[in-house]
Amino acid sequence: MSDRSAGVPPAVVTSGLPVPGADALAHSRRLTERIRHEIARGNGRIGFDRFMDLALYAPGLGYYAAGTRKFGEAGDFITAPETSPLFARCLARQCHEVLAGIPSGRLLEIGAGSGVLGADLLAELETLGQLPEQYLILEVSPDLRQRQRQTLEARVPHLLDRVHWLDDLPDPGFTGLVIANEFLDAMPVHRFRCAAEQVQEAFVTWRDGRFGQVWDAALSGGLDAAVAAVADGVGPLADGYESEINLRAGSWLRALGERVAAGVLLLIDYGYPRREYYHPQRSRGTLMCHYRHRAHPDPFQWAGLQDITAHVDFTAVADAGEAAGFAVRGYTTQAHFLIGCGLDRILAESNPQDVASHMTLMQGAKRLTLPSEMGERFKVLALARAWDRPLIGFAARDLSDRL
Ligand SMILES: C[S@@+](CC[C@H](N)C(=O)[O-])C[C@H]1O[C@@H](n2cnc3c(N)ncnc32)[C@H](O)[C@@H]1O
Numbered sequence: 001m002s003d004r005s006a007g008v009p010p011a012v013v014t015s016g017l018p019v020p021g022a023d024a025l026a027h028s029r030r031l032t033e034r035i036r037h038e039i040a041r042g043n044g045r046i047g048f049d050r051f052m053d054l055a056l057y058a059p060g061l062g063y064y065a066a067g068t069r070k071f072g073e074a075g076d077f078i079t080a081p082e083t084s085p086l087f088a089r090c091l092a093r094q095c096h097e098v099l100a101g102i103p104s105g106r107l108l109e110i111g112a113g114s115g116v117l118g119a120d121l122l123a124e125l126e127t128l129g130q131l132p133e134q135y136l137i138l139e140v141s142p143d144l145r146q147r148q149r150q151t152l153e154a155r156v157p158h159l160l161d162r163v164h165w166l167d168d169l170p171d172p173g174f175t176g177l178v179i180a181n182e183f184l185d186a187m188p189v190h191r192f193r194c195a196a197e198q199v200q201e202a203f204v205t206w207r208d209g210r211f212g213q214v215w216d217a218a219l220s221g222g223l224d225a226a227v228a229a230v231a232d233g234v235g236p237l238a239d240g241y242e243s244e245i246n247l248r249a250g251s252w253l254r255a256l257g258e259r260v261a262a263g264v265l266l267l268i269d270y271g272y273p274r275r276e277y278y279h280p281q282r283s284r285g286t287l288m289c290h291y292r293h294r295a296h297p298d299p300f301q302w303a304g305l306q307d308i309t310a311h312v313d314f315t316a317v318a319d320a321g322e323a324a325g326f327a328v329r330g331y332t333t334q335a336h337f338l339i340g341c342g343l344d345r346i347l348a349e350s351n352p353q354d355v356a357s358h359m360t361l362m363q364g365a366k367r368l369t370l371p372s373e374m375g376e377r378f379k380v381l382a383l384a385r386a387w388d389r390p391l392i393g394f395a396a397r398d399l400s401d402r403l
Contacts, residue, residue: 005270057140080368083374086365090337195240318403
């Protein structure tokens with residue numbers, strides 16, 4: 001099974017992918033029509049970020065807004081909470097620390113996927129004696145909301161009355177913890193190219209019966225300035241250098257900054273500090289697609305049936321968080337975060353005589369922590385407001401100075 005962080009060279013072609021069934025292809029054609037209409041209304045092109053937005057979130061049609069399986073073996077990719085309950089059990093210890101320090105603090109999960117993380121977190125927090133009064137979920141997909149409810153009903157039915165689905169961020173005054181696992185990488189991004197001292201933007205067209213991409217002078221507000229900020233940080237980008245940039249994360253953090261009065265945000269995702277993200281050798285960006293556990297670089301294949309994602313520039317997220325009134329309280333790899341939260345102690349409690357469950361636990365620990373698996377590509381960034389104590393997740397190693 002593949003996670004969503006694996007990189008593929010842009011030259012890889014998409015032939016060899018499993019072919020979707022007739023119903024899935026019909027669904028993809030409906031979404032394609034929807035996007036084509038918007039392209040026609042936009043004088044023959046739309047920004048790449050808008051294409052990605054529609055491909056992932058067009059109501060009733062986009063990848064996350066319609067009923068495909070997505071997560072786990074029968075889906076397209078696997079995430080850390082789906083890989084092993086160890087992820088939630090460790091994270092629960094970090095939640096325990098913060099909730100113990102913020103009386104009446106609540107937990108808010110953004111983009112809760114199948115609901116597995118919520119269920120496992122609540123179960124572990126109950127064991128630790130630190131259940132929050134409320135577990136809030138902000139999930140854009142109606143289909144996934146339903147799946148989350150089913151997961152929570154099946155796994156922690158006695159705790160369901162603590163779970164509330166929100167339509168928007170909570171009202172100002174929120175205190176507690178905000179968790180977003182693999183949420184930032186699912187935000188639509190702008191694709192840009194440096195060409196003869198000009199910043200160009202990718203636009204999506206419809207030609208000869210399929211979507212295509214053209215480059216033209218950047219039109220999107222803020223793109224020129226954002227690329228200039230990247231170049232300020234890493235040095236001039238070479239002519240022809242292509243990458244992507246997330247212009248939405250800043251406004252999302254500003255909105256959170258207006259709602260969170262005291263607490264900690266844990267943003268967990270695959271990505272790099274800016275210097276590594278916009279490294280001269282990474283000259284074609286990080287955009288990637290996932291279909292049935294195969295990674296490939298063509299975002300125009302089977303609209304609505306495949307995931308499209310980009311790595312996270314954690315320097316940009318940290319900067320935007322600080323501009324929104326948060327302070328960086330830690331940045332580390334997933335492996336070090338889980339170890340800091342007590343992974344070793346949880347594993348030490350496992351009974352090797354119970355061979356099957358011990359082996360499953362050990363295999364899960366390896367997938368979550370090995371550098372060749374999810375351990376190093378995934379990072380954890382903590383942003384906090386009115387919280388100045390050290391966090392256990394960053395005790396094993398804090399890499400904030402690399403941001
Ligand atoms: C890649 S999935 C990760 C799911 C889950 N956190 C996990 O780790 O398994 C991204 C999730 O974010 C949700 N999402 C995307 N944009 C969102 C938004 N603006 N507000 C709330 N949820 C969103 C998606 O529907 C999906 O549940």
